[in-house]
Amino acid sequence: SKDYAFGSGRLRRLVNFSLAPHDRSVVAALARIVAEEAERGDAVALRILEESSRALADTVWDLVDLLGMHGETYPLVAGGSLALRSRVYWKHFCAHLAEKTPFLKPVRAPWPPVVGNALVLLLQLDPQNASRTRARLKETVRAFYSPTDSSP
Structure with missing residues (x-):
């Protein structure tokens, strides 16, 4: 039996927590903490990000295999918070994917998904002014968000 520094009672609560359903915001808050600790070099946090990035890359491979997309070049756009905000996660994910x-050419979405949703709606409302609409939305979004760097 492994002796954990944080005690078996805490370990049991952690396991129970991990198995219970949670609001996405709870999981997202924990993911931010793990990403921050990984950036600081915490071994457990680094392992969590490495393993989770490998799991997602394996899922992508399964989908590629299922769809028969072998050898075809495609961009793979990442939009989740870990992929967008964690350099450690992104680096591991790109390496596993390769x-x-x-x-597949992984890139991080430069804007939050809601921007794409807004663009689709705006283009449906005013298709004749697509260029102007796209440019105006991009200009407006820049005031609130800074695009992510898509390099690993």
Whole structure:
């Protein structure tokens, strides 16, 4: 039996917590903490990000295999908070993805998904002014968000 520094009672509560359903905001808050600790070099946090990035890359591989997309070059746009905000996670994810699917080119979405949703709606409302609408939305969004760097 491994002796954990934080005690078996805390470990039991942690396991129970991990198995219970939670609001996405709770999980997102914990993910931010893990990402911050990984940036500081915490071994457990680094392992969590490495393993979770490998799991997602494996899921991408399964989808590529299922759809028969082998060898075709596609961009793979990431939009989740870990992919967008954690350099450690992104670096591991890109490395794992390159192992099996070097033909996929991972990029991080420069804007939050809501911007794409807004653009689709605006273009449906005023299709004749697509260029102007796109430019105005981009200008407006820049006032609130800074685009992410898409490099690993």
